[in-house]
Amino acid sequence: MVLKDALFNLKQHTDICRFQKKLVKWYQTHQRKLPWRENLDPYRIWISEVMLQQTQVKTVLPYFFNFIDRFPTLHDLAKSDLGTVLKMWEGLGYYARARNFHKAAVIITKDLNGTIPDNFYQFKKLPGVGDYIGAAVQSIAFGHPFAVVDGNVKRVLARVHCIKHPANKPSSHNYFKKYADRLLDKNDPGTFNQAMMELGALLCTHRNPQCNTCPVSEFCKAFLSDKVARYPRRIKAKKVPAYHIAAGIVRKNGKLLITRRKLEGLLGGLWEFPGGKLKKHENAPSACIREIREETGVTARIESHLTTIHHAYTHFKIQMDVFNCKYISGPIHLNGPIDFKWIRLKDIDKFAFPKANLKFIPMIEEVRDDHI
Ligand code: SF4
Numbered sequence: 001m002v003l004k005d006a007l008f009n010l011k012q013h014t015d016i017c018r019f020q021k022k023l024v025k026w027y028q029t030h031q032r033k034l035p036w037r038e039n040l041d042p043y044r045i046w047i048s049e050v051m052l053q054q055t056q057v058k059t060v061l062p063y064f065f066n067f068i069d070r071f072p073t074l075h076d077l078a079k080s081d082l083g084t085v086l087k088m089w090e091g092l093g094y095y096a097r098a099r100n101f102h103k104a105a106v107i108i109t110k111d112l113n114g115t116i117p118d119n120f121y122q123f124k125k126l127p128g129v130g131d132y133i134g135a136a137v138q139s140i141a142f143g144h145p146f147a148v149v150d151g152n153v154k155r156v157l158a159r160v161h162c163i164k165h166p167a168n169k170p171s172s173h174n175y176f177k178k179y180a181d182r183l184l185d186k187n188d189p190g191t192f193n194q195a196m197m198e199l200g201a202l203l204c205t206h207r208n209p210q211c212n213t214c215p216v217s218e219f220c221k222a223f224l225s226d227k228v229a230r231y232p233r234r235i236k237a238k239k240v241p242a243y244h245i246a247a248g249i250v251r252k253n254g255k256l257l258i259t260r261r262k263l264e265g266l267l268g269g270l271w272e273f274p275g276g277k278l279k280k281h282e283n284a285p286s287a288c289i290r291e292i293r294e295e296t297g298v299t300a301r302i303e304s305h306l307t308t309i310h311h312a313y314t315h316f317k318i319q320m321d322v323f324n325c326k327y328i329s330g331p332i333h334l335n336g337p338i339d340f341k342w343i344r345l346k347d348i349d350k351f352a353f354p355k356a357n358l359k360f361i362p363m364i365e366e367v368r369d370d371h372i
Pocket of ligand 1: 205209211212215216220222
């Protein structure tokens with residue numbers, strides 16, 4: 001087939017149908033066996049799609065199993081407190097996903113008779129449901145004709161159509177959406193959407209795409225013109241800033257002081273050890289003592305340096321110096337955190353912490369009451 005024909009073909013109804021059939025046939029044979037594909041339960045599908053945003057399947061799998069085990073139904077999720085939900089999400093990142101999902105479950109239980117809306121526009125009114133989650137859940141669980149556009153789908157579309165718009169530029173999204181809508185199989189949108197995503201995940205990968213076994217290579221403009229490596233185009237990501245943080249494990253009578261972050265924003269609702277960014281020309285121990293005082297009102301003294309950890313978030317990275325501290329004086333006056341607790345080390349697993357904290361928590365040693 002020559003390139004000119006291929007371009008022409010994907011504008012013709014019959015050839016779009018051929019593309020759909022070939023893709024879906026491949027998917028039916030090659031799809032991965034995944035627990036959320038076992039049935040069309042919208043609750044399971046919704047959980048999986050929320051977890052899979054920005055996260056790989058292999059990372060999601062154990063979280064999915066634990067979550068469904070702990071909250072088998074939407075009602076069980078709605079009944080739970082947010083702290084328990086965040087604990088189940090601990091380490092998965094992007095905690096706004098868990099907070100919104102929990103909020104949505106409460107709304108559905110209270111206001112919608114416990115039934116997940118079988119309507120794209122109603123469903124999209126729920127917290128955390130944007131175009132992607134809306135299209136994925138509504139097409140897969142209910143068969144509604146909305147095309148999904150995630151990173152995998154964009155990569156396939158960019159190559160099939162040689163789309164020059166950068167795939168990672170927000171303003172390109174509608175452009176990709178138009179192509180996705182045009183290709184969507186409206187008779188079985190759920191299967192087609194999953195097939196597109198699976199093609200991007202298994203064959204049309206970022207590196208070394210398997211074009212020779214691709215079911216839609218005959219329609220792929222990049223493949224036919226030997227330009228696969230040029231797509232998708234991307235704008236250069238900005239350099240992420242790096243911050244130096246100091247945090248203190250403050251001990252009093254054998255207990256440790258932990259504080260809870262406010263519910264909104266980064267890592268919202270999680271627990272942590274008090275601390276914060278170093279000021280210009282400030283050293284880590286001074287910043288640690290200052291931050292503990294500013295956030296909690298407590299005066300503490302540094303006993304020893306526990307460790308230094310490094311952690312990368314999506315938009316910045318941190319170096320965190322962690323200190324063992326001794327409580328000296330002062331009642332708790334919170335400024336920033338919304339809650340605090342003095343806990344025994346053995347109880348630490350009951351609370352959800354950010355991943356950066358999880359890196360040093362195993363290094364914290366139990367101290368006898370009479371020691372500190
Ligand atoms: S032929 Fe290659 S580049 Fe084109 S869709 Fe298939 S795997 Fe992707």
